[in-house]
Amino acid sequence: AVLKKRLVKLVVNFLFYFRTDEAEPIGALLLEHCRITKEEENVFSISFIEEPERKYCFECDSEEQCQEWIEALKRASYEFMRRSLIFYRNEIQKMTGKDPLEQYGISEEARFQLATRKQ
Amino acid sequence: MKLNERSLAFYATCDSPADNAGFLYKRGERHTAYHRRWFVLKGNMLFYFEERESREPVGVIVLEGCTVELCDSAEEFAFAIRFSGTKSRTYVLAAESQAAMESWVKSLSRASFDYMRLVVRELEKQLEEMRWGLAGGHPGCRHTPGCWKPQPSGPEQLPERLPALPTIPPKENGCAVWNNVPAADQLPDAGGCDGDANPRPLPLLPRRRASSGELGSTGAAAAESSSTFCRLHERYGREVARLRQDWLDRQRDHRP
Numbered sequence: 427a428v429l430k431k432r433l434v435k436l437v438v439n440f441l442f443y444f445r446t447d448e449a450e451p452i453g454a455l456l457l458e459h460c461r462i463t464k465e466e467e468n469v470f471s472i473s474f475i476e477e478p479e480r481k482y483c484f485e486c487d488s489e490e491q492c493q494e495w496i497e498a499l500k501r502a503s504y505e506f507m508r509r510s511l512i513f514y515r516n517e518i519q520k521m522t523g524k525d526p527l528e529q530y531g532i533s534e535e536a537r538f539q540l541a542t543r544k545q
Numbered sequence: 546m547k548l549n550e551r552s553l554a555f556y557a558t559c560d561s562p563a564d565n566a567g568f569l570y571k572r573g574e575r576h577t578a579y580h581r582r583w584f585v586l587k588g589n590m591l592f593y594f595e596e597r598e599s600r601e602p603v604g605v606i607v608l609e610g611c612t613v614e615l616c617d618s619a620e621e622f623a624f625a626i627r628f629s630g631t632k633s634r635t636y637v638l639a640a641e642s643q644a645a646m647e648s649w650v651k652s653l654s655r656a657s658f659d660y661m662r663l664v665v666r667e668l669e670k671q672l673e674e675m676r677w678g679l680a681g682g683h684p685g686c687r688h689t690p691g692c693w694k695p696q697p698s699g700p701e702q703l704p705e706r707l708p709a710l711p712t713i714p715p716k717e718n719g720c721a722v723w724n725n726v727p728a729a730d731q732l733p734d735a736g737g738c739d740g741d742a743n744p745r746p747l748p749l750l751p752r753r754r755a756s757s758g759e760l761g762s763t764g765a766a767a768a769e770s771s772s773t774f775c776r777l778h779e780r781y782g783r784e785v786a787r788l789r790q791d792w793l794d795r796q797r798d799h800r801p
Contacts, residue, residue, distance in 0.1 A: 438658035453547030458556045476555040504588035507661045514668035521675055526668055537564045
C-alpha cells in the first residue's frame with residue numbers, strides 16, 4: 427500500500443482529507459458506526475461496521491499525534507455525543523432531582539431518552 | 546468528492562432509532578414540482594428515500610450550518626432548509642399537516658452536531674460546577690477534569706470515559722473541534738457564574754441572530770464547517786444525481 431500525504435480535517439462527525447496544496451477536499455468519511463484501532467507505531471486505522479475488513483490507515487508523525495487523533499476520532503461521532511448528553515443529564519438529575527434539559531425545552535425528545543437508545 | 550457512501554447508506558438504514566421519520570414533499574432543484582419522499586432524520590443527517598421500503602436513500606442533506614424556516618410557497622405547510630453561501634441549494638419541503646410541519650421544523654433545527662455540542666458543554670459545565678461546589682464561588686478550588694468514572698446504568702452503553710477537557714490549544718490540522726472547550730483548569734470567573742446557581746440560558750444559536758450573515762459565537766469553527774458543508778452539499782448533490790441515474794438505469798435493465 428502506498429502512503430500519500432494528506433491534509434486531514436475533523437469537522438463535526440466527518441473526516442475530510444485534502445491534497446496538501448488544494449483547498450477542496452478529495453473526500454470525506456462519515457464517522458458513525460466506525461471503529462478506531464491502533465495499528466503499528468504511529469499508525470491508526472478507521473473501519474466501518476458494514477465492511478470491517480476494509481481499513482483506512484493513517485500514519486502520523488509521532489506516537490503522540492497518533493494518540494491525539496485516536497482520542498479525537500473516538501469522540502467524533504454524533505452517537506457518542508448523544509450518549510454523553512444522556513449521561514450528563516442523568517448525573518445532574520441524580521444530584522439535583524431536576525432534569526437539566528427542561529430549561530431548553532427538549533426534555534421530551536425521543537432522541538434523549540435512555541430507554542429508547544439501543545446502543 | 547468521494548464519500549464513504551456505503552457507510553452513509555448503512556447509517557441511514559440500520560436499526561438504530563431515527564430521530565424523526567415521515568413523508569414530506571420535496572421541491573425539485575430545477576423544476577418546481579414537488580415529489581413525495583420518505584425522510585429519515587438520524588443525528589445531523591436527513592436522508593430521503595424514493596419510497597418507504599427503498600433499501601437505499603437517494604439523497605442526504607447534512608444539517609450543519611443551516612437554518613430551518615417557514616417559507617412562502619403555493620404549497621401548504623412548506624418550510625426551507627437554507628445554507629449560507631450563494632451557491633448552496635435551498636431545500637424546500639412541505640409536510641402533510643400543520644403538526645407534522647411543526648414537528649419537522651423543530652427537530653431539524655436542533656439536529657446539528659453544533660447544537661448537540663452546545664448542550665453537552667452546558668451540561669458538562671453544570672455538572673462540573675456542582676461537583677466542585679463552585680456554584681457559590683470558591684476561587685481557591687482547583688479541579689481536574691476527566692477524573693470521573695461514569696457509572697454505567699442499565700443496558701445502555703455510556704462513553705468509556707468522559708471527554709477530557711484539553712490541555713492542548715486548538716489546532717487546525719489536528720484535533721477535533723469538539724475538543725476545543727475553554728481549558729478546564731481556568732476557574733470560571735465571577736462574571737461567568739450565576740451566584741444563585743441558576744442554570745444559565747443556552748447560548749444563542751446562530752439562527753436566532755438578527756443578521757443572517759453572521760455565524761455567531763462558535764466563530765471560526767462554525768464558519769469553517771459551514772463553508773465546507775456548503776461545498777459538501779454541492780458535491781454530494783451531484784453525486785446523488787449520478788447515483789440516481791445509475792439506479793434508474795439498473796431498474797430499466799431489470800424490467801422484463
